[in-house]
Amino acid sequence: MFTRLSRLGRVIWYLRAKRKEELAGLQLDVTSDCNLRCKTCYFFKDGSHLADNMSIQDIEKLFQQYQDQHIYQAWLYGGEPTLREDIIDLAYRYFPVLTIISNGQIKVSSAYKKAKLHISLDGLEKENDYLRGKGSFQKIVSNYRGDRRAIFNVTITKMNLPTLDEVICYVKSLKTAGIEFQIYSKSSKPTKFDERLGLDEQDIATVRKTLSKYQYDLNVFMTKALLESLLTRRLESACKLNDYIYCYASDGNRKSCCTPGIVCEDCKMLPTHFIETVEKDNDLMTKLKFSLWM
Numbered sequence: 001m002f003t004r005l006s007r008l009g010r011v012i013w014y015l016r017a018k019r020k021e022e023l024a025g026l027q028l029d030v031t032s033d034c035n036l037r038c039k040t041c042y043f044f045k046d047g048s049h050l051a052d053n054m055s056i057q058d059i060e061k062l063f064q065q066y067q068d069q070h071i072y073q074a075w076l077y078g079g080e081p082t083l084r085e086d087i088i089d090l091a092y093r094y095f096p097v098l099t100i101i102s103n104g105q106i107k108v109s110s111a112y113k114k115a116k117l118h119i120s121l122d123g124l125e126k127e128n129d130y131l132r133g134k135g136s137f138q139k140i141v142s143n144y145r146g147d148r149r150a151i152f153n154v155t156i157t158k159m160n161l162p163t164l165d166e167v168i169c170y171v172k173s174l175k176t177a178g179i180e181f182q183i184y185s186k187s188s189k190p191t192k193f194d195e196r197l198g199l200d201e202q203d204i205a206t207v208r209k210t211l212s213k214y215q216y217d218l219n220v221f222m223t224k225a226l227l228e229s230l231l232t233r234r235l236e237s238a239c240k241l242n243d244y245i246y247c248y249a250s251d252g253n254r255k256s257c258c259t260p261g262i263v264c265e266d267c268k269m270l271p272t273h274f275i276e277t278v279e280k281d282n283d284l285m286t287k288l289k290f291s292l293w294m
């Protein structure tokens with residue numbers, strides 16, 4: 001098994017990595033189950049993205065397969081990955097850089113002290129609880145206040161945009177690792193896209209003005225180049241995600257994207273724009289911030 005990398009070790013590793021294979025990682029939907037039913041979730045709307053769950057033995061085989069290929073990092077998605085602490089425990093032993101994408105309702109044990117936790121938050125209490133369910137905001141805050149492993153992941157919508165500065169200020173007061181953003185994107189089935197939440201041109205200008213202020217703030221994972229990519233760049237060819245990330249559904253089948261259901265031409269998800277920014281612009285600020293946040 002690999003030894004776990006220190007924070008400094010991660011930064012050095014990331015900045016020195018020359019080939020994309022060195023930065024590649026495994027993404028696994030740990031389970032199809034979830035303890036929330038968010039209004040914008042593609043998973044449970046019609047069940048078309050739900051899959052069976054692999055046995056722990058098959059998951060260990062998968063982890064071993066990627067460890068044998070010298071893959072150092074993994075991202076655990078769901079459903080909700082914290083419902084399966086046994087899989088988190090296994091992944092923590094196999095991958096020196098481990099990121100867990102969670103809805104924050106169950107606290108990840110402090111035993112996994114070097115895991116990076118990306119916790120979904122849809123704004124302040126009123127906006128978050130409208131989409132994620134009553135009480136979910138307070139649960140997130142009580143679980144992760146002061147936890148330096150936690151990064152809050154905010155999907156910007158028309159609903160939370162007016163309070164974006166307040167959200168950033170509030171998250172900073174929680175003394176976690178900070179905050180990151182993506183933008184509500186069109187999904188493949190038009191009925192699932194909520195037009196009331198989508199951004200128009202004026203909203204895009206507001207996002208640009210608001211987030212540009214945080215270019216040099218190391219607790220706000222947004223840079224000028226990344227922001228411009230998210231707001232304006234359309235993918236010119238196939239998404240680069242699959243060059244870096246090997247995505248698996250919970251039944252063990254490969255899938256083309258970590259967040260199926262999004263229309264690629266309108267995709268404003270953070271991972272793909274991060275890859276585009278680093279590849280096309282080789283933007284040092286984006287690279288530096290990302291390496292600090294891993």
Ligand code: SF4
Pocket residue numbers: 034035036037038040041042043044078079080103
């Ligand atoms: S927490 Fe994630 S998987 Fe669960 S319902 Fe919400 S969006 Fe869907």
Ligand code: SF4
Pocket residue numbers: 235239240241256257258259260262263264265267268269272
């Ligand atoms: S939805 Fe986005 S991240 Fe997924 S394959 Fe399409 S462009 Fe890439």
